[in-house]
Amino acid sequence: MPADGIAAASAPGRNSAPYEGLRGLLLVAAPIALVILLVILPTSAMVLGSFRVGDGFGADRYLAFFADAYSMANLRYTVFWTLASTVSALALSFGLALYLRFSTGRLAAIVHALSLFPLFVPAIIISYALVRFLGPNGLFQLLLEQVGITGYRTPYLTPIGPYIAFIWESLPLPVLVLTAGLTQVSDSAIEAARDLGAGAGRIVAEILLPQLQRPLIIAFALVFLGTIGSYTIPYLLGPPAPEMMGVYIARTMGNLQRPDEAAVQAVILLAIASVVGLIYIATMARAGRQ
């Protein structure tokens, strides 16, 4: 089906065949069907099911969640550390993107390659690697002791452990998005500002940042959405309690065998993420239209 469709399709305008619309819809039908069947329908079914109480509908399970101190602590913990690591990752990648925008040569190429490297490292590998690197008696501590610094306290099993891992893991995407955004800023605008006596800080604040609004929102959403639902990193590096929502949902579903409660937790997580998700989709849509 697809091959035939491609052969029949041609450059726009050239062949305004009456069935172009139909052909287009047929070509995109398979991936769209997959998204509907695997994302939209299951998610809607889960949201609906989480409100089912007996034969009717009600918010009983949600009230139970909000009344439970431990669940609320997990939720607050998740939102706080997701925001903290997202903002830190954005700040770091903004710095890196600035450096990459204004530097050329081998050094910049190395920095660029290194900042993209985490893209190819799965979460479970970096979690384990950080245990060995930052953990008790890890390589980092050994290096510090070589230069005479003692009294190192490991972030492993504290909230700082996953915080570091989140930043590490999510660095590549914002660097990519912000570097692409910064290349859109013309050299002449920056040079003009400098000729008029603007310092580096002023150029960043008044010329670069305003033009970076959209890439910044997209990068924020990508990192936030990737972090808030994560499981591996907080499970392996974080404290046993409070838990990130991903770990909490998995434990409720797997160990406690309470799929109903897990669904409620998942829907609450979805509600928080969907605010950011909608901003992300709206920003992408606006960018796509231009």
Place this chain on the structure above:
Amino acid sequence: MTARPPIAGMLIALTMVLVILGPILTVMIWAFAEQWRYPNLLPTDWGLKFWYQMLGRETVITPILTSLAITSISTTLVAVICWPAAYAFARLSFPGRQLLLFSFLAINAVPKFTLFVAIATVFLQIGLIGTFWGVVIVQMLSAMLFMIWIPTAAFRGIPPALEEAAFDLGASRLRVFLQVTMPQALPALAASYVLGFVTILLRWNRPCWLARPRSRRCRFCCCSFPRSLSSSRRPSCA
């Protein structure tokens, strides 16, 4: 910009090496260490003992092969359904085109774990849970965004004038597609394939939660035998 002192660049590069490569280097060293007692900066005993141990275990080799099979099958399936769709998004006009293109963002906008729970419920009902094809289908989702958006941008970037010129010279539609459109889109298609392949290969928790009983992927051994992880990194990710 005028030349900035290279010291700043050197510092940034050095920090990046320590921060990005440091943890990975630690794992690499551990893979060849047989014993590493506390105050030593480097392992006290080097060797390949754990490599032999790991590669000799059936429970390690099978998951790696399963992993590669699942990844190849699902990446190829995604390519088969997504590349023609990308062509359509770039070149054909049909109702709801923009809306449908953005609907793929929904995959990213739903938190991973919420999606697992939702899909697991559906799979449980239709008996796909714990099967090879269940994992293949779920893994396809991870690569879809790349495989739609990158090729769409690539097809859009090809100037239609080139294709029109070929038509004017009497080429058939198939010939134009194969000899004019494809060669220009190929690098981007290949890039999206590689990116999709890597994304699928590196995911472990999706299959872990949907297929635990039967289909084992290589990440499981990482999960259950932390020691072998250091060595399993190479064969599974190289």
